[in-house]
Amino acid sequence: MLGQHEPCCGSVQKRIGDFELAREMMEKNISLFNATGCDTIVTLCAGCCSMLKNEYAEAETGLKPKVLHFVEFLEKLIAQKKLSFPEKKSLTVAYHDPCHLGRHLGVFDAPREILHSLPGVTLVEQAATRENTICCGAGGGMRIFAGGAIAEDIGVKAAMAAQQAGAEAIVTACPFCELNLDAAAKRLDSFLPVYDIIDLVSEALEIESKQK
Numbered sequence: 001m002l003g004q005h006e007p008c009c010g011s012v013q014k015r016i017g018d019f020e021l022a023r024e025m026m027e028k029n030i031s032l033f034n035a036t037g038c039d040t041i042v043t044l045c046a047g048c049c050s051m052l053k054n055e056y057a058e059a060e061t062g063l064k065p066k067v068l069h070f071v072e073f074l075e076k077l078i079a080q081k082k083l084s085f086p087e088k089k090s091l092t093v094a095y096h097d098p099c100h101l102g103r104h105l106g107v108f109d110a111p112r113e114i115l116h117s118l119p120g121v122t123l124v125e126q127a128a129t130r131e132n133t134i135c136c137g138a139g140g141g142m143r144i145f146a147g148g149a150i151a152e153d154i155g156v157k158a159a160m161a162a163q164q165a166g167a168e169a170i171v172t173a174c175p176f177c178e179l180n181l182d183a184a185a186k187r188l189d190s191f192l193p194v195y196d197i198i199d200l201v202s203e204a205l206e207i208e209s210k211q212k
Contacts, residue, residue, distance in 0.1 A: 002032055009043075011051035011100075016141040026051075026059055034064045041065045042073045044198065046101035046174035047139070053105060069101055070198060071173050075110040078117050085204035088120040093195070094167035095123060096158060096181060097133040098174035111173050111197055118204045126161045134158040136172070138180035148183065155184025159192055169193045171200060 010025035033041060041063075043049040049069040056063045077083050095115060101107045108130045115123045128134055137143070137154025159181055162170045170185065170192060172178055182194040 002036070007032070009045075009048040009051045011047040011055075012141065012144075014051070014055065015139070016144065022055075026056055027061070030056060030059055030061055030063050034061075036065075038065050040073075041067045042070055043067065044070050044175070044196075046098035046105075047176065050100035050104045069105070069107060069110075069173065071101075071110040071114060072107060074201065075113050078114065083205070085117065085119055085201075087204050087206045089118070089200065089203060090120045091200075092122040092124060092166060092168045093171045093200075094126050094162035094165050094169075095129075095197075096136065096162065096170055096172040096177055097130055098172060098177050099133075099135055099139055101173055102133060103131050111171075114197060114201065115171065118200055121200065121204075124165045124167055126165045126167075128161060134161055136174075136177040136180045137184070138176040143176075143180060151180055152184045152187065155180045156187055159185045159188055159194075163188065163190070163192055167192070169195055171195045171197050173197045 007029055008025060009029060010022040013025060014022035041052060043052065046069065049067060052063065052067040093115065095111055097108060112123060115121055134157055135154060136158055137151040143151040159170060170181055172181065172194070173196065175196070178194055178196050185192040185194055
C-alpha cells in the first residue's frame with residue numbers, strides 16, 4: 001500500500017486537458033510505485049487501470065510493475081480454485097462495460113466469468129454490449145464540466161438498456177460508472193440497484209459489504 005494519502009493516477013486531469021499536471025502526477029506516481037518493489041499493481045478503477053497501463057507506458061521512466069484490474073486478478077484466483085463462494089444471492093444482472101476497461105483495454109470476459117461463478121447470479125446481456133455498450137455518461141470530464149443532469153441523461157439510457165434486458169440490477173467495475181448509473185437509475189419508474197462487482201463478490205464470500 002502507498003499509504004493513507006495514495007495519490008490520484010492523473011487520468012481525470014488528462015481527460016479534461018490539464019496535460020502538464022497529469023504528467024507531473026504520472027512521474028511522481030511512477031517513482032512511488034517503483035520504490036515499493038512490488039511486481040503487480042491491482043486497481044479497482046477502470047480509469048486508473050487504463051491510465052497506468054497505457055499512458056504511463058509513455059513516460060520517460062517506465063512503470064516496473066505490471067498492472068491488473070481487480071476483475072483480471074480475481075478471475076485468475078477463481079480459475080486456480082483459490083476462492084469458493086458459500087453465500088448464494090438470487091439476482092439477475094446486466095453487466096455494464098466501463099469504457100476504459102472495455103473499449104480501451106479489451107477486458108470483456110473476466111467480469112463475466114466472475115459473475116457466472118457467483119451462486120444464484122444470472123447474467124443477461126443488453127442489446128448493445130461489450131465494445132458497443134452505451135457510455136455511463138460520467139467519463140471524460142462530462143459530469144464535471146457539462147453538469148450532472150446531462151451525464152445522468154446519458155446514464156438513464158444505459159440504465160434503461162439494462163432494464164429492457166430483464167435485469168434486476170446493474171453491475172459494473174468502475175466507480176465513475178457506479179456513481180452515475182446509480183444516480184440515473186433513481187430516475188427510472190422502478191428501482192434498479194447498481195453494484196460494483198466487488199460488492200457482489202464480497203457478499204458471496206460472506207464478507208460484510210457496505211452496499212445493501
